[in-house]
Amino acid sequence: MNKFRTCRLIWLLICALSINIFTNSGAQAQKKKPVVVFVTGDHEYSGEETLPIVAAELEKNYGMKTIFLKAKDGPNDEKNIPGLEALKDADLAIFYLRWRQLPKEQLAHIDAYLKSGKPLMGFRTTTHAFNFPKGHESEKWNAFGEFALNSPPGWGGAAKHTHYGHESSTDVTVNPDQASNPILTGVTGPFHARSWLYRVLPDYPTKGSTLLLTGKAVNADKEAIENPVAWTGTNSFGAKIFMTTLGHPDDFKLEPFQRLIINAIHWELGKPIPKWKGKMNIDVTYRTAN
Incomplete structure (x- = not known):
């Protein structure tokens, strides 16, 4: 009887340990999102x-934790994006900025993230994310597009970074030599995007970038020259980057564009390209630029 009780106690102890290990493993998995x-x-x-x-x-179907930051008093508030300290815990930072003039204490959080060498992603106007006056102590941030995302260093200027007219749109094709790139899984082309095409050639994306998608202006107001609209690479901090000059709200309605984004996020994080969970319902209105 004593032997039976001893065996039973051992068995109960093993069960308890197993449950504890399983519970801790589950908690660890949650923490590792x-x-x-x-x-x-x-x-x-x-x-x-x-x-x-x-x-x-990403949270519902792809097992990620997200933190969303935006301008404090609406999109026209150029000088305050609260919560940037969250970048210290980020595994991936995704930027959609245009002509910000953030205070240096907020820029310091972005600077620390860049110097960490962690991956980042940018959409459309992030090529000209900042717009500090000439001579300002933070003027160097005007070149964020170049040093962070391998794109032209700001709008216009010597890089001739401009776009076709607002009445134009863009036919997008997959670069044939990248057809098997995992980021392009399920990104069937050609597809038509509402974004008017950005000019980044001839000097950008920076040397060594991988060009995934090419765009050609439709109903162009000047000679229609094909330009890259999505690329990957390594930036000046040694980080993996994904950049797209698409990003009009109507682009987000397109399944190929949605798949491109989901795939690129997984690629940036070093995760396998996931099974597609279905098209998102994104119906957002375009604002007129200021």
Whole structure:
């Protein structure tokens, strides 16, 4: 009888330990969800409305934790994006910015993230994320597009970074030599995007970038020259980057564009490209630019 009781106690102890290990493993798994921080603030493309839908999808169907940051007093508030300290815990930072003038204490959080070498992603106007006056102590941030995302260093200027007219749109094709790139899984082309095409050639994306998608202007107001609209690479801090010059709210309605985003986020995090969970319902209105 004593032997039976001893065996039973041992068995109960093993069960208790197993349950504890299983519970702790579950808790660990929860803690290890990748953290994706979205940083938004643009006057024109409603990134603070389209990207929360993407963030919710990442949480619901793709096992990620997201933190969403936006300009404090609406998209025209160029000088305050609260909560940027969240970047210290981010595994991936996603930017959709346009002509911000953030205070240096907020820029310090972005600077620390860049210097960490962690991956980042940018949409459309993030090529000209900042717009400090000439001579300002933070003027170097005007080149964020170049040093962070391999794109032109701000709008216009020597890089001739401009776009076709607002009445134009863009036919997008997959670069044939990248057809098997995992980021392009399920991204069937060609597809038509509402975004008017950005000019980044001839000097950008920076050397060594991988060009995934090419766009050609439709109903162009000047000679229609094909330009890259999505690329990957390594930035000046040694981080993996994904950049797309698409990002009009109507682009987010397109399944190929949605799949591109979900795939790129997984690629940035070093995760396998997931099974597609279905099209998101993204119906957001374009604002007129200021």
